[in-house]
Amino acid sequence: MIAEVAVDCPMKKLNKVFHYLIPPHLKQFISPGSRVIVPFGRQRVLGYVLDIKEHSDITQLKYIHDILDGQPLLDENMIKLGKWMAHRYITSLACCFNAMLPSALKTNAVEKYTVGDNCYDEKLKTFLSTPKALGELIKAFGLSSQDISLYIKRGVLVKQKHYEHKSSQKYIDILQLTKGVTKEDISKRAYRQHQLFEVLKNQKEVVFQKLPVELKRAANSLVEKGVVLKKQKQVFREPNNINIQEKCVISLTSYQKQVFETVSESLSNLKRDSFLLWGVTGSGKTEIYLRLAEKAISQNNDVIVLVPEIALTPLMVNRFKNKFNDNVAVLHSGLSQGEKLDQWQKIKEGKVKIVVGARSAVFAPFKNVGLIIIDEEHENTYKQEENPKYHTIEIAQKRLELSQGVLLLGSATPSIESLYRTEHGEYKLLNLPKRATANEMPLIDVVDMKSELENGNRSIFSKKLFKSIKKSLDNNEQVVLFLNRRGFSTTTLCRKCGFTFKCPSCDLTLTSHDNGNFLICHYCHYQLSKPNSCPSCKSIHLSFNGIGTEKLQKEVQKVFPKSKILRMDVDTMSSKDSYNKVYQQFADKQGDILIGTQMIAKGFDFPDVTTVGIIIADMGLNIPDFRSAEKTFQLVTQVAGRAGRGDKAGVVILQTYSPEHYSIEHSSKYQYKQFYLKEIKIREALNYPPFVKIIKFDIVANQEERVKKEAIEVAEMLKELQKKHQIQKSEILGPVMSARYKLRNNYRWQVMLKTNNMKQWLDILNKYNFPHKFSKGIRVSIDVEPTTTT
DNA sequence: AGCACGCCGACT
DNA sequence: GTCGGCGTGCTC
Numbered sequence: 179m180i181a182e183v184a185v186d187c188p189m190k191k192l193n194k195v196f197h198y199l200i201p202p203h204l205k206q207f208i209s210p211g212s213r214v215i216v217p218f219g220r221q222r223v224l225g226y227v228l229d230i231k232e233h234s235d236i237t238q239l240k241y242i243h244d245i246l247d248g249q250p251l252l253d254e255n256m257i258k259l260g261k262w263m264a265h266r267y268i269t270s271l272a273c274c275f276n277a278m279l280p281s282a283l284k285t286n287a288v289e290k291y292t293v294g295d296n297c298y299d300e301k302l303k304t305f306l307s308t309p310k311a312l313g314e315l316i317k318a319f320g321l322s323s324q325d326i327s328l329y330i331k332r333g334v335l336v337k338q339k340h341y342e343h344k345s346s347q348k349y350i351d352i353l354q355l356t357k358g359v360t361k362e363d364i365s366k367r368a369y370r371q372h373q374l375f376e377v378l379k380n381q382k383e384v385v386f387q388k389l390p391v392e393l394k395r396a397a398n399s400l401v402e403k404g405v406v407l408k409k410q411k412q413v414f415r416e417p418n419n420i421n422i423q424e425k426c427v428i429s430l431t432s433y434q435k436q437v438f439e440t441v442s443e444s445l446s447n448l449k450r451d452s453f454l455l456w457g458v459t460g461s462g463k464t465e466i467y468l469r470l471a472e473k474a475i476s477q478n479n480d481v482i483v484l485v486p487e488i489a490l491t492p493l494m495v496n497r498f499k500n501k502f503n504d505n506v507a508v509l510h511s512g513l514s515q516g517e518k519l520d521q522w523q524k525i526k527e528g529k530v531k532i533v534v535g536a537r538s539a540v541f542a543p544f545k546n547v548g549l550i551i552i553d554e555e556h557e558n559t560y561k562q563e564e565n566p567k568y569h570t571i572e573i574a575q576k577r578l579e580l581s582q583g584v585l586l587l588g589s590a591t592p593s594i595e596s597l598y599r600t601e602h603g604e605y606k607l608l609n610l611p612k613r614a615t616a617n618e619m620p621l622i623d624v625v626d627m628k629s630e631l632e633n634g635n636r637s638i639f640s641k642k643l644f645k646s647i648k649k650s651l652d653n654n655e656q657v658v659l660f661l662n663r664r665g666f667s668t669t670t671l672c673r674k675c676g677f678t679f680k681c682p683s684c685d686l687t688l689t690s691h692d693n694g695n696f697l698i699c700h701y702c703h704y705q706l707s708k709p710n711s712c713p714s715c716k717s718i719h720l721s722f723n724g725i726g727t728e729k730l731q732k733e734v735q736k737v738f739p740k741s742k743i744l745r746m747d748v749d750t751m752s753s754k755d756s757y758n759k760v761y762q763q764f765a766d767k768q769g770d771i772l773i774g775t776q777m778i779a780k781g782f783d784f785p786d787v788t789t790v791g792i793i794i795a796d797m798g799l800n801i802p803d804f805r806s807a808e809k810t811f812q813l814v815t816q817v818a819g820r821a822g823r824g825d826k827a828g829v830v831i832l833q834t835y836s837p838e839h840y841s842i843e844h845s846s847k848y849q850y851k852q853f854y855l856k857e858i859k860i861r862e863a864l865n866y867p868p869f870v871k872i873i874k875f876d877i878v879a880n881q882e883e884r885v886k887k888e889a890i891e892v893a894e895m896l897k898e899l900q901k902k903h904q905i906q907k908s909e910i911l912g913p914v915m916s917a918r919y920k921l922r923n924n925y926r927w928q929v930m931l932k933t934n935n936m937k938q939w940l941d942i943l944n945k946y947n948f949p950h951k952f953s954k955g956i957r958v959s960i961d962v963e964p965t966t967t968t
Numbered sequence: 969a970g971c972a973c974g975c976c977g978a979c980t
Numbered sequence: 981g982t983c984g985g986c987g988t989g990c991t992c
Binding site: 187219220221223 | 969970971972
């Protein structure tokens with residue numbers, strides 16, 4: 179008996195499997211889907227058994243060393259899915275299987291040592307009868323690291339990885355300055371340590387785990403010197419308990435009924451079908467989801483419900499929990515690894531029939547998936563940005579193909595691609611053109627900020643927005659202000675010589691925070707305390723340009739001094755609970771005005787909000803990405819949906835510098851269809867998706883010159899492959915410097931491949947083992963159908 | 969990832 | 981003639 183194993187090792191040629199003999203004592207436990215430990219070269223690594231065979235052509239097979247779980251973790255369909263994924267996203271098999279399992283199962287690999295075949299030392303043998311960590315071994319036998327590597331070489335010792343379940347308690351380390359220490363306690367040359375010192379002086383405490391790598395090292399040496407104190411703090415899991423008044427839904431509208439019946443029919447006939455439900459905000463999509471889930475369960479099928487970000491959609495989770503009680507598992511980012519594992523096991527053991535969760539819940543270990551619902555299907559959180567760079571919709575499609583089920587995508591603003599697919603019969607389009615409740619969508623009033631400026635209004639607020647806010651406040655109603663940029667100001671500029679403060683390792687301008695007291699790099703978190711003068715010309719005239727949520731808050735407070743303002747962005751979300759807290763505060767009317775970034779665009783349902791202000795609507799339009807118009811439209815629609823949810827009518831004031839842009843024009847009138855028709859023409863003319871498929875190659879390394887050289891090489895290789903295999907309908911663009919050229923001291927170039935021949939390219943790139951063709955220190959990562967091209 | 973293998977310059 | 985740098989390639 180031979181086991182075919184996908185080995186987990188970030189190694190070249192890993193789209194292939196390795197054969198191992200199965201030791202007699204493990205025979206009855208090992209089957210496809212088992213996780214095993216196998217000898218691989220001189221190491222022992224994790225592997226996934228994919229198949230059991232009678233024979234192998236390979237001679238000199240090794241034995242499987244051990245098995246990790248009592249039962250196989252993956253069923254036949256999941257193995258098929260993993261194989262398909264590895265090919266589709268050009269990654270290793272093990273990487274795909276890792277993505278399917280809860281992280282608690284994979285992250286706790288501990289290196290331990292045990293005796294090898296050439297160990298004749300009885301003392302060592304007894305000591306290592308249970309595997310020991312390196313530290314224990316060194317302590318007990320007084321060995322040096324050279325001794326150990328020598329012993330490993332000679333086969334006296336064997337290094338292996340141990341996979342242990344972590345305790346479900348989570349800890350973080352808090353750093354504080356020791357009382358009474360000063361700058362002089364740190365050696366003059368230790369630049370990083372001084373940097374950390376400044377941060378701690380200003381912020382009092384900092385979470386160690388959140389520091390950038392460079393500062394972590396500095397932190398450790400300062401802890402050793404006693405300048406900094408390190409304390410362990412337990413992080414408590416946060417139960418998801420927002421009190422939301424349930425809207426009582428008595429019966430479905432005729433539109434809802436029709437949608438329900440259409441999907442329901444496919445469920446009854448066990449047909450493999452895909453639907454796109456295009457329903458305006460508030461049209462009652464959730465109610466349809468609930469009823470369809472009920473239907474699927476009654477037929478003994480399992481249901482997966484996916485939401486973009488579970489923390490931001492407490493409503494959906496609540497409604498499923500209320501309706502199905504114990505039959506629902508929830509997988510959200512607020513759970514500890516251990517808790518996630520518990521939920522996962524509940525699903526695996528068939529104790530629940532429904533899971534509500536974010537992206538990775540698409541891999542929920544159900545046996546019989548009959549329905550997958552993807553809400554807000556246009557959200558880009560459905561694309562995983564790390565390897566395997568999968569898109570949740572694609573995975574869902576593939577799963578349902580394997581288990582014969584129905585896919586239901588829902589959105590008020592479907593992605594251009596999805597809508598395009600409905601025209602070509604890949605998805606069936608379902609419409610909910612009317613809100614389920616009586617109130618209409620709020621009116622969107624577009625204000626041209628250029629003419630405001632011409633009329634002498636230089637403030638952040640247009641006259642209209644100011645009036646509307648005032649009116650709402652006077653009526654004791656609430657206001658939501660949306661600005662998609664956090665921090666105080668985006669650039670700090672010397673007015674004399676034009677110097678701008680930039681991050682030394684990222685080539686990005688530093689955003690000032692805390693009233694300009696800090697400059698922070700939003701990418702690597704490099705910090706600088708408030709500069710007094712320009713480092714280039716010593717001028718003291720510095721100006722803070724560009725507006726972020728912090729500055730907005732300050733301005734609003736100035737103009738409406740009596741109002742109570744709440745702010746919601748990454749910076750105010752220090753703990754998992756902050757979101758719920760602010761949400762609850764605003765719901766309880768402990769705040770008059772809520773200021774926020776993207777975070778407030780989704781799922782907020784406050785009946786007393788009558789003014790919504792979009793401070794700068796066209797911020798996203800300047801991003802050089804083919805999806806920027808689409809994204810802007812979606813964001814405007816979403817934010818607008820926050821107004822007028824109760825009995826009172828709401829107003830949306832949209833401020834913009836480009837009122838004539840088609841994205842702004844159509845979104846302000848809720849004309850998605852018209853926008854779509856225009857956008858799809860542009861996509862066709864410029865040869866962008868959905869008319870072409872993109873594969874993006876990122877070339878990253880820390881040596882500027884080498885990256886450029888390799889990037890040219892990547893483009894050359896692609897052109898050669900294209901020529902050699904005569905691939906038609908393809909275009910290789912680049913290499914070009916990435917939009918964010920330098921990040922964390924790494925330089926990046928990119929090459930784009932546009933093609934209508936995806937299948938052939940995937941076959942060739944996989945066969946050719948493309949991502950691993952490059953020399954050490956150069957990382958070439960491939961993104962198949964990326965969501966952005968920047 | 970590790971580690972061996974092999975090819976080239978520096979040195980006993 | 982040997983030691984050790986690291987570029988290349990393999991691990992069932």
